[in-house]
Amino acid sequence: MYPLFCYINTFSHTLLRHTLATVALCLPLWLTAQEISTGTYTFRDGAVYQGEVFRGKPYGKGRTTFKNGDVYEGEYVKGKRQGAGIYTFVDGERYDGEWYQDQQHGRGVFYFKNNNRYEGLWFRDFQHGKGTMYYFNGDVYDGEWVNDKREGQGTYTFATGDSYKGSWKNDKKDGLGTFVWSNGARYNGMWREGKMNGTGTYNYANGDVYKGSFVNDSLEGKGIYRYNNGDVYEGSYHNSQREGEGIFTYANGNKYVGQLKGGMKHGAGTFTSPDGTSYTGQWQRDQKEGRGKYVWRNGDVYDGEWKADMMDGEGVLRQKDGTKFRGQFREGKKNGKCIMETPDGLRFEGTYKDDVRDGDFVEKDRNGNVIRRGSYNNGVVER
Template identity: 35%
Template sequence: MHLIRQTASESLGKNEFLLSYKMVASLLIKIFSHEVDGRLQMKNWVLSERMNKNYAVLAFFFSITLLSACQRSESVKVNFNSGSHYIGEVQSEKKQGHGVFIWPNGARYEGGWKDDMQSGQGVFVDGAGAKYVGEWLAGKYHGDGVYTWPSGSQYRGQFQKGEKSGQGVFEWANGDKYTGQWKQNKLEGFGIKTWHSGKSYEGEFRSGQMHGMGKLKWPDLHSYEGGFKNNLADGDGIYRWPDKTYYQGSFAKGMKRGKGVQVWADGHRYEGDFMDDKRSGSGLMKWPDGRIYKGQFALDEISGVGEMSWLNAEKYSGEFLSGSPSGTGIYSWPDGAIYNGLFRKGLKSGKGKYNYSDGRSYEGEFKQDLPDGSGDYSWPSGERYLGEFKSGQKQGKGVFYWADGSRYEGQFSNDKINGKGLCYFGDSGEGCEFKDGVRMD
C-alpha cells in the first residue's frame, strides 16, 4: 500500500517488511504518535505457528487497528529520494487534507490536498520568488487567486486549469494596468488597459491584442474610437487631433484607407479616398477661402484630372500635378478671359490659346505664363502679328498687319517694329526702316 506519492510522479519506495507479534505493539504506538515512516509498505502479517492463542487474537486486533488507521486522514512526514518532502495529512495512501510540500529548489506549497493534488485554498511560492495565493483544483490554479511575480507585477482575479481566465486585474511593475476579461492567459473580451505613459484603451481584446471595437486615448489628447485589429485601427472609426482636426472613415493596419472625411481646425475639408494615411484617388477638397477642388489625388496632393474653382468665379479644368495645373487644361477668369492649352507648375507653358477679356487673342507658344516662341497675336481693331515672341513681347522676325490691309515684314524688338524690312501697300511693296515703331525713311 503506497502511503504518499509526489504530485502525479514521485512515488514512495517499495520497501517491504514483516511484522512479528513482538513488533505490533511498538508499531501501533508509532501510528498514534503520527510517526509512521512514509517509505514503509505493509505486505503481510506472519504469525508464528508457535504463537499462543492470546497473542494471536491480540495480533489480529492490532492488525485490524493498523489497517483502519491507514484509511483515516493522519498527519505524517514523508521524505522523498528527490529531496522533496511532505508534512501533512494523508488518506488512502494519498495526500489528503492540509499539508506542506517543499521541493529541492525551494519551491513550497501549503494548503489543501485531494487525491494527491493541490485542491481548495493554498499558497505556492516557486524557487524564483513568484507567489500564488488562492484556489486550486486538481493540482492547478482554479478559481479566485492572486499571482505575484518577483518583478512586482501582479494578477488578481480568476483562474481556470492553471491559466488566467475570466475576470481579472493585471498590474505591471512599470505601472501599466489591465482590468477586464481573460482567456488562457491572454486578454480576451472587454477590458480597460492603461499605460504608465498616460495612454489608455477601453474596448475589446482578442488573443492579448486590441481587437474589435474600442477607444484609444493618448496623453497629448489624440484619440481614436472605432474598429481595431491586431492592436491597430482597422475598420470604421474616428481619429481626433488636439487642435480639433478629425478624420472619420475607414482604416486598415492603423492608417486611413478607403472612404473618409477629414476636417482641419482651420476649416479645410476633404471627402474622398485615402490610401496609407494620404489622400489618394477621387475626392472633394474645400478651403476656408471658398476654393473647391473635385478630382483626383495622389500621395496627399492634387494630382490627375480635376476641376478647381474660386469664390471669385475663376475656374480651372484639366490636369494637375502636385497641386498645380500641369498638362492640358482650360483656365477661365471672372473678366471673361480664357486660356486653353498646356500648363507647367501652374503657369501657361507650351502651346495654347489665350483669349483676353478685351477681345485680343494669342495663339502659339507660351513660357512662364507669357507668349514666347512662335505665335499669332490679334487685336479687336483688326491688327495682327504673326511671328516670334520673347517674354511676352514681339521679338525677332515677324509680320505685322494693319487694319487697312497694309503690312510690314521684318525685324521686331521691344514689342515694336525695329530695323529694316519690307512694307506692302496693296499689291506693291518697298524697302523700309523703322525705329521704335516709327518709319525712318
C-alpha cells in the first residue's frame, strides 16, 4: 500500500435539496512528486494561469489573469476553478467564496460595484438558497434566493425603520406577509408582485383599522373600516374610497345604508338618527339631492325634491297635526304656488315667499265652496 497525498475539496450545502458530492483526488506519493509542479498555463480564451499544475492543467492553488483584466486567486481541480477562491472583476466587483466547475457555487460573499454586498449560498453562479444582501443605502434583506432573486421566505429591513417579513417571488413581495412602517402602521395579508393584493388587515398609525380586500396597494372590493373615533363602515371600496353599496354606522348612533361614490353618500340611501329623524332618497356628494323623504323627530314628513341638502322643487309637507302643504319649495322654505289643507277640511290655495303668504289666494271649506278671496302682502291680507 502506497502512502497517499490527497487534494480534497468538499462542498456540503443544501440548495433546493441538492447536495454536492465530495470531490477527491488521491494519488500515490511517488507519482505526485513527479507530476505536481508549479507552472504556467494559458487557457483557450487567452487567460494566463500561474500556480500548481497536475498533468499539464491547473490543479491546486494558483492565480489566473484574464484578458479583460479580471483576476482569480484560489483553488483549481482539473483545470477548473473549484474549492475556495477570490475572483476580482476589472470593474471592482469581487467574489470571495466557494467554486465548483468554474462557477460560484457554495457559500460566498459578493461585493458589488454599487457597494451592495451579498453573503450566502450560491448555485451555478446565482445567488441561490439562504443569504443576506446588504444594500448600499442601509437596507438589508435576509432570506431565501432563487437565481439571483429574492424568492421564498425572507425579511427586508429598510434603513428608514420600515420592514417586511414574509413570502417573496421573482424579487417581489408575493404571498402572505407583514409590512411594518416606522410610524406604527402595519399590514398583514396577501401580496402580489410587490403590492398589497388580496385579503388583509391594515392597522393605521392613527388607530384606524381596515380589514378586507386590496388591489395594487389600494382598498378595493369588500371591507370593514373601523375609525379610531368609533365610526364603522362596512361595504364596497374603489381606489381606497368608499364606493358602491355600504353601511356607515357612526359612533353617535347615526346610520347610513345605501350607495356611495368617492367616499361620499351618492345615489340612493337612507340616513337615520337615534332621535327618530330619517331621510330616504337620493344623495349627491354627501348632500340630499333629487327625490327623497325626510321624517322629523316631531313627526313632520316632507316627501319631494331636494337640492343642496334643502327642500327645493315640488313636494308635500305633512305636519304631525294633520296639516298638509303641497307645492313649491326653494332653499328649504315654501316658495311659489302652494295648497294647504287643515285637518278640519279647510283649504288654502295661494302663493308663498320664504314661508310667508304673499300674493292672491282663495280659501275653501271642506265641500269646496269658496269662503274667501284676497291678496297677501308679506303675510298681511290687503283685500
